[in-house]
Amino acid sequence: MTTIDINEANVYVGTYKKYNEGSLFGKWLNLSDYTDKEEFYKACTELHSDENDPEFMFQDYENIPKGLIDESWLSENVFEVLQALSDLSGNDQEAFLIWCNNGHADLSNGDIYDLISDFENAYVAHYDSEEDFARELIGERDDLNDFAKQYFDYEAYARDLFCGSYWSEDGHVFYN
Known part of the structure; x- marks a missing residue:
């Protein structure tokens, strides 16, 4: 498994309107530059201020765990999850993501700290x-x-x- 750098969680934000018109115009936004989802969406709106009510399209993303983002969706708790993951050591972070990706947890639902506690009870070592x-x-x-x-x-x-x-x-x- 490739280790992800939570501090480099990036999203390339375009819009469906531009995409449907043949344009891939957008910009890479680093999630660590924002404190919450509302602030992130405000930056997305400013980026695409040439559209009324832009429908954002997350055309690519890096260093964001599975289940927290999709083409048209960003999890409600993505910022809380990223913060909690940044508090884990690199080895534990990798193990936690393996544990989640094997069907033991859904990062987009539930309390992240409960999930980490469940992980700590299940994880033995490397x-x-x-x-x-x-x-x-x-x-x-x-x-x-x-x-x-x-x-x-x-x-x-x-x-x-x-x-x-x-x-x-x-x-x-x-x-x-």
Whole structure:
């Protein structure tokens, strides 16, 4: 997964009228320049002041998580979500977006801080492999001596772990 830079969340704003007339006129607007959705839409209106009641068309966007923007729609809580995500460390931010993109949360709905709390309960950590995660779990067990651990089948154990209790993507491990 490509890491996104929340501070560089940009939207190319045109209008449907201009697009239908064959013009792609618009401008890249950086969401960090605005405090809320109302201020952002005011800037969009000023950009397209040559139209009465412009119908904005978000023709392209960068560094905005899935579910917060579409061609003609910007989530009500996009600024709150972007602020909350900027407070997460880079590794946790990447893991959070993976967790959301795997159907565990819808960023456009619900309280972002509740979603982050749910994520923190589900997220284990980042590992080089699923087998490394299995090795750590076995390493923490007091009921297995070093002799037993050296003959332990970590690959098979990892396979079993990730068939039920856990899932992973790009090295990030989560509870199911």
